Amino acid sequence: MPTILGQNQYGKAENRVVRITRDGDTHHIKDLNVSVALSGDMDDVHYSGSNANVLPTDTTKNTVFAFAKEHGIESAEQFGIHLARHFVSSQEPIEVARIRIEEYAWERIATSDGNSKFIGADEVKHSFVRKGQETRTTQITFDGEKWEVISGLKDLTVMNSTNSEFWGYVKDRYTTLKEAYDRILATDVSARWRYNWTDDEQRMPNWEKSYEQARKHMLQAFAETYSLSLQQTLYQMGSRIINSRSEIDEIRFSLPNNHHFLVDLEPFGLKNDNEVYFAADRPYGLIEATVLRDGVEPKIPVDLTNL
Amino acid sequence: MPTILGQNQYGKAENRVVRITRDGDTHHIKDLNVSVALSGDMDDVHYSGSNANVLPTDTTKNTVFAFAKEHGIESAEQFGIHLARHFVSSQEPIEVARIRIEEYAWERIATSDGNSKFIGADEVKHSFVRKGQETRTTQITFDGEKWEVISGLKDLTVMNSTNSEFWGYVKDRYTTLKEAYDRILATDVSARWRYNWTDDEQRMPNWEKSYEQARKHMLQAFAETYSLSLQQTLYQMGSRIINSRSEIDEIRFSLPNNHHFLVDLEPFGLKNDNEVYFAADRPYGLIEATVLRDGVEPKIPVDLTNL
């Protein structure tokens, strides 16, 4: 046989599970999109179509929903850990389980502001509005011994309206760009960070607090960096997280440079004093890099931030 | 000539203008997507290709950016009014101008929380994160005499995790649905409301405050209504706005019923006590209706909420 099978994996993708927890009248929501990918002894199903080693993707879907009941959803990471452990430990042919999760945040609708006298004075505790803003992500991989947890976020759009310059760059035959001494810097943050928790014997991080703190440090570094290049800002964002959170060893960013071009208003007899910008779609600069704790080995795949 | 020209309009769509206002170190953003549609004496350009009456769409784009400098952007509505008046009053062949605007909200990145000791103690006042959540919309139409202002929002996703029932409906040969006495009610609100300001002689509403209040009342009505049908909730949302805001006479909603199906966990020996739901994509219920002040004539086009 002149062709052979290489790396392969399968499972059910994008299981949309919403878990409501009722604490008396006060309800809580977890809203996840869960994707399961299993790999192991799967040669036969590819070569001959024998499904003798195949747990159906439909079963992996059922497991997601059943586990939301059996284990609850404390955090996306904890939920993924329950699932990955189950698949690897319960099915002989499955050697590695990778669980990817997106989480959508909700906040409560405020009703007790004194203005809402129409129906009742009571605060409503079961009404929510989706927060919008970033999507939180995690990827849990388990091979029966070691864990890898890579969490992050995507689609967090930020902008500095000043404190950004770009000059002193290489100029070749195709260079026409003018140097900029006060420009808008805007990007949609896509970030993935790797936790150094790898073993059941280690103390597990507080996933919810860690996410909240990583996000906060990243935003503050973006705001507080006087930027000479988006690369410099990226490095500051990553460095701030590594320095602030001992449970995180590595972070990879994919940052589009969302160009805001100063509009030339001179043809109309007007001066544009950094006031009016055209927000362009394509093309965009794209800056990608890994920042990591000195001495650790990089493990986040270079292409992961595109997912 | 056996065929003739009917209603027609033209212009530049989706001009993405960002306006920065600098109040010392404190910056403010307005981030709009502006579409211009002009109509009037345009037979010739369709029949013969003569552009003698055609102001180029490129010019309408330039006007959007120039006006952002000349008039500033106090609100999307006020900006649209400046633009519509200009096109109708400055170009003889143009009889009606319709300006559609989407607005994206931004909030400040908090930096002075005491934890941010890395660079400086000062609060940064030029750093923003896009708020996500709903897109604010407005449509300004001017025919040289009267104004029509239809504002609103879209993609505001809300959920009640209880206080929703659905029963007592018609059953025919194709009905299999079980009655529900405690279900999730979730929707993506798309709403358009019409102001009764139509004339330069009238006092203009406070567009920013009116938007904020309409949004608040709508959300509170959604939260506070004990729902027997999404139609009932819709009517309460509209009615609350009409009753609270004298400047608004009419509102139209397009509300998808974002189905959250209770997952059957019995095959796994588990009881699902309104805890685990599958969030479905398609198909979805779609409820659309106009609510209006008694005595006024409805004017919001039935299809407008789909835009």
Place this chain on the structure above:
Amino acid sequence: MPTILGQNQYGKAENRVVRITRDGDTHHIKDLNVSVALSGDMDDVHYSGSNANVLPTDTTKNTVFAFAKEHGIESAEQFGIHLARHFVSSQEPIEVARIRIEEYAWERIATSDGNSKFIGADEVKHSFVRKGQETRTTQITFDGEKWEVISGLKDLTVMNSTNSEFWGYVKDRYTTLKEAYDRILATDVSARWRYNWTDDEQRMPNWEKSYEQARKHMLQAFAETYSLSLQQTLYQMGSRIINSRSEIDEIRFSLPNNHHFLVDLEPFGLKNDNEVYFAADRPYGLIEATVLRDGVEPKIPVDLTNL
């Protein structure tokens, strides 16, 4: 009660039905996305939440799938007519039914080209590849007496690489555009045409042939028109259909002007002889118009092409 209910409708949207017909080994596909909207005596469900007149949206979904079996899907139009008639005639409170359908085309995968000697010489007649290109649409409305059928297409992207000019337009203070004597003309055609079949007594058009012919005439008119403006091209496209197809009385287009800007290569010492273009995303010109048979009353809503 100071607020009242205006126009309203409800139903299940985006029912994705695929119908396979087996003619021996030769299979045929119809792939539709069907949306149902019903209106009638629905005051109670809005005012009090009583569902006594409400056929559940879930039932309308079931009906779509059951009718695909009972009536087959000869064409999207014929299928919509079956559905609309059923809802209006079988449910007392329902006065008007509007069925919107999108259709996705498939073509056969060719297997008998002589090169495919791996498995067998036989042509496979149950394998398909989705055609891509345009989405076909129709909207059927029935009020118990009269029919309105508005069919069309969207997302049909076309380009002329020459035979397009744009000059002789109005110039005002904000005009900077240079006149063009040889430019690319490109657009994504969105079109809706109305049939003059309104009555069960009339002979029904051949919906499949009519679609195919309308599409062909529209494309040929686009290709064959030497264009001085996109408006002129639009009118020719519409006029060609009205003149060629007696069953169609009115057509409305929404045509974005997909700008292809000639790139300035002079800074690099190169001459761009209409060879290298930048395809821009936003903003874009947007040209919308109705073309109709002389003497008929326009009935296609102005905003329908945006759907």
Place this chain on the structure above:
Amino acid sequence: MPTILGQNQYGKAENRVVRITRDGDTHHIKDLNVSVALSGDMDDVHYSGSNANVLPTDTTKNTVFAFAKEHGIESAEQFGIHLARHFVSSQEPIEVARIRIEEYAWERIATSDGNSKFIGADEVKHSFVRKGQETRTTQITFDGEKWEVISGLKDLTVMNSTNSEFWGYVKDRYTTLKEAYDRILATDVSARWRYNWTDDEQRMPNWEKSYEQARKHMLQAFAETYSLSLQQTLYQMGSRIINSRSEIDEIRFSLPNNHHFLVDLEPFGLKNDNEVYFAADRPYGLIEATVLRDGVEPKIPVDLTNL
């Protein structure tokens, strides 16, 4: 310094270039979306913001458009090779260039069918309609010595309406799926194949012919395989390409299982004899695997098919 910089790259993404070639009245189109990513000696720009080694992303954009004139676009692969060689050989700090390209196909609008007598009898040779269907892709990587070319396609939607079964699988506590002996098999093909051309000394493949043949073999294998699992079909598709095209050594697929569920029509007294299906959106099965020539080392990144 406790944090360090890892892998990094930068450039201008999604340059939308359209190249027209005029052969008398007959025009030809190449329509590409080109993304440039450069890496090399870039520590300074991350650590200090010094741009001394940074060729601006704006310059990489200009280069794309200038090269479309200087070199023409014979194929996406050849165009990417010109670009990658230029960046690595002309800029000392740049060690590796990766060019990603998407290509959109166009076909001619037929005008000389005898029915088109409105304007002239001549065939129009400058009018095109976008083909729709798949997007062709390529990724060229050059490190100054060796080339890596990974081409492919995405969004090619295919369906077999029979000759697909799924049974004999593992059943655990969470398994409820019924075995299927005649089901629809449908997927959106995403494939990336690696050429064994790595060196300027080797004879370069005919990129256009190779693409066309790889696509054809893949489609025929999909059509002709009697499938017991999507994994088996995937392997046949990959194997067919490796066996038919000596210039290709490895291929990776990402195949969603686009579920078409047989609708239960029994509640309505109807029998569904594999005729009426519900096309579901989410969740979906996801099958990913590499197929490679025996003896070669796999090099396509596992996550690349998601891009």
